[in-house]
Each structure stands twice: as structure tokens, then as C-alpha cells.
Amino acid sequence: IxxxxxxxxxxxxxxxxxxxxxxxxxxxxxxxxxxxxxxxxxxxxxxxxxxxxxxxxxxxxxxxxxxxxxxxxxxxxxxxxxxxxxxxxxxxxEAKQVIIINEDNNYIKSFEDLENKNVGVVLGFTGDALMTEKDNSILKRFSNVYSAVLDLKNGKIEAIVLDSEPAKNIIKNNEGIKVVNTDSLKxxxxxxxxxxxxxxxxxxxxxxxxxxxxxxxxxxxxxxxx
Ligand code: ARG
Known part of the structure; x- marks a missing residue:
């Protein structure tokens, strides 16, 4: 057999x-x-x-x-x-959380600068948990990062908090946005x-x-x- x-x-x-x-x-x-x-x-x-x-x-x-x-x-x-x-x-x-902003934004340089700002995160990601814990930004939760990027470009939010490598990848494929490096934990x-x-x-x-x-x-x- x-x-x-x-x-x-x-x-x-x-x-x-x-x-x-x-x-x-x-x-x-x-x-x-x-x-x-x-x-x-x-x-x-x-x-x-x-x-x-x-x-x-x-x-x-x-x-x-x-x-x-x-x-x-x-x-x-x-x-x-x-x-x-x-x-x-x-x-x-190993990764960390970084901030994505519009290229012409010169006032967001760190997590501290996100205070009282409209910030996008993706539902359930660690960036969501991190920003929810900080509790000093106006959070908008997206079902995926692509829709967050649209809102960023339209000026509906001022920043997105996301994992480092996907952030790099996404700015490579989108004009007009950039990454702010942070000292977030690994x-x-x-x-x-x-x-x-x-x-x-x-x-x-x-x-x-x-x-x-x-x-x-x-x-x-x-x-x-x-
Ligand atoms: N590293 C983050 C987390 O664990 C984001 C992961 C998102 N991964 C994905 N395939 N959508 O929450």
C-alpha cells in the first residue's frame, strides 16, 4: 500500500x-x-x-x-x-513605533508633539495600545493603514503612529509624507x-x-x- x-x-x-x-x-x-x-x-x-x-x-x-x-x-x-x-x-x-507626517510638517518631532493632535492608529495594533495609554491625543482608529494615509494626506489627521518597517515602506510608495524616528521601546x-x-x-x-x-x-x- x-x-x-x-x-x-x-x-x-x-x-x-x-x-x-x-x-x-x-x-x-x-x-x-x-x-x-x-x-x-x-x-x-x-x-x-x-x-x-x-x-x-x-x-x-x-x-x-x-x-x-x-x-x-x-x-x-x-x-x-x-x-x-x-x-x-x-x-x-525587532521593530519599534514611529510617526508618519506630511512632508511640510515641521512641528511634530517626537511623541510629545502629538499632544492634543489628531492622530491615526490602526485598530488593535500596538501603536493603538501605545497611544491609548498615553491618552493625550485625539485618536482616530482606522481598519488599515492605507485609509489612515488618505486621511493624513487630506489633512484630516496630522500624524500616524505605526511600526517602523511598514512606515518606511509606505512613505516609499506615497508622495508627500515622511517618517519621524522616535525613541519608542523595541x-x-x-x-x-x-x-x-x-x-x-x-x-x-x-x-x-x-x-x-x-x-x-x-x-x-x-x-x-x-
Ligand atoms: N506589530 C503591531 C502589532 O502587533 C502591528 C502588526 C500589524 N500586522 C499586520 N499584519 N497587520 O500590533
Whole structure:
């Protein structure tokens, strides 16, 4: 008897929110990006097929908990609050929060300058949590960063708080806006798993370690960030 290898157990369902370039974004109708390449390399090592499913960012962890997906890779920051509900893999990227403003804006130079200003964040992102905690700006929550950028250009908001690499990527593809660097704390991106799924997490950690050793991780970093 020949066993056909392609059974359900050979597929790993991965949730993401493909509105976060260069980590994950749509190229026409295809989801691409650093996270997608990384998780496919992991799949190669584990000899599993990876199926990536796009959804709203704030739906990702609920989808994980209800077993619609087996894990989440979404440039997701490992936070204490999220760790109460899910496990995180070893971290694969370090980021921080920066501020995006219009090119002709010369008065916003740091987080302090956002006081009493109309500031855009994306619902459920760590930038949302950070600014909600500061509680001294007028926050507008967007469902994705692209609509925040439209409002910034139209002057409806004065700034957007977003992760550093997506911010760089977005100003590269939009005229008239720039990034203000900040001294915000470092955040670590990691893959999220259900708490009761420790074996999968260990397998993935091993695969990530191998990608570090065989040079693949470095290759992807060079491809997307240099
Ligand atoms: N790092 C931020 C967070 O964890 C933003 C992640 C957004 N990722 C995405 N794929 N939309 O909240």
C-alpha cells in the first residue's frame, strides 16, 4: 500500500492580515512578503504545506483560539497582554513605533508633539495600545493603514503612529509624507500559537533555528530590508 502524503495533517493553516508591507501584503490577489516567505521556508523544513489565510488584524487571535487557523504570522508583537491568551515562538524581528507626517510638517518631532493632535492608529495594533495609554491625543482608529494615509494626506489627521518597517515602506510608495524616528521601546515580532499546541510551537522554533543556521533567514532579511 502506498500512503499518499497529502492528508489534512500535512497542511498548516496560517492566519495573517495582508495590509502590512513588507511583512505581508497583496500583490494583485496573491499574499506575499517577508513573513510569507519565512513561513513557507519553515513549511519546507517540516515538510508541510502552508496555507495562508487573510483576515482583519483584530480577528487573528480569535481565529487562532477557535481553531480556524493553526498559527498566526502577522508582524505581530509579542506583548504581555497577548501572552495571557496565546504562546509566542522565538522572536524573528525587532521593530519599534514611529510617526508618519506630511512632508511640510515641521512641528511634530517626537511623541510629545502629538499632544492634543489628531492622530491615526490602526485598530488593535500596538501603536493603538501605545497611544491609548498615553491618552493625550485625539485618536482616530482606522481598519488599515492605507485609509489612515488618505486621511493624513487630506489633512484630516496630522500624524500616524505605526511600526517602523511598514512606515518606511509606505512613505516609499506615497508622495508627500515622511517618517519621524522616535525613541519608542523595541518590540519583538513572533508567531502566535494556541496555548495547548506546544508541540507545534516547538517544531516551528526548531525550524526557525535551522533557517538562522543555514543562511535562509539572512537571505530573506536582505531581500526585504536592505
Ligand atoms: N506589530 C503591531 C502589532 O502587533 C502591528 C502588526 C500589524 N500586522 C499586520 N499584519 N497587520 O500590533
Amino acid at each position: 502506498f500512503l499518499v502524503s497529502c492528508n489534512e495533517n500535512n497542511i498548516i493553516y496560517v492566519g495573517t492580515n495582508a495590509e502590512f508591507p513588507p511583512f505581508e501584503y497583496f500583490d494583485k490577489d496573491k499574499i506575499v512578503g517577508f513573513d510569507i516567505d519565512l513561513i513557507n521556508e519553515v513549511g519546507n523544513i517540516l515538510n508541510k504545506e502552508i496555507k495562508v489565510i487573510h483576515m482583519d488584524f483584530d480577528g487573528l487571535l480569535p481565529a487562532l483560539q477557535s481553531k480556524k487557523v493553526d498559527m498566526v504570522i502577522a508582524g505581530m508583537t509579542e506583548t504581555e497582554e497577548r501572552k495571557e491568551n496565546v504562546n509566542f515562538s522565538n522572536s524573528y524581528y 518590540e519583538s515580532y513572533a508567531i502566535a500559537f494556541r496555548k495547548d499546541d506546544e508541540n507545534l510551537m516547538l517544531e516551528i522554533n526548531n525550524a526557525l533555528k535551522k533557517l538562522g543556521e543555514n543562511g535562509k533567514y539572512k537571505e530573506l532579511i536582505d531581500k526585504y530590508f536592505n
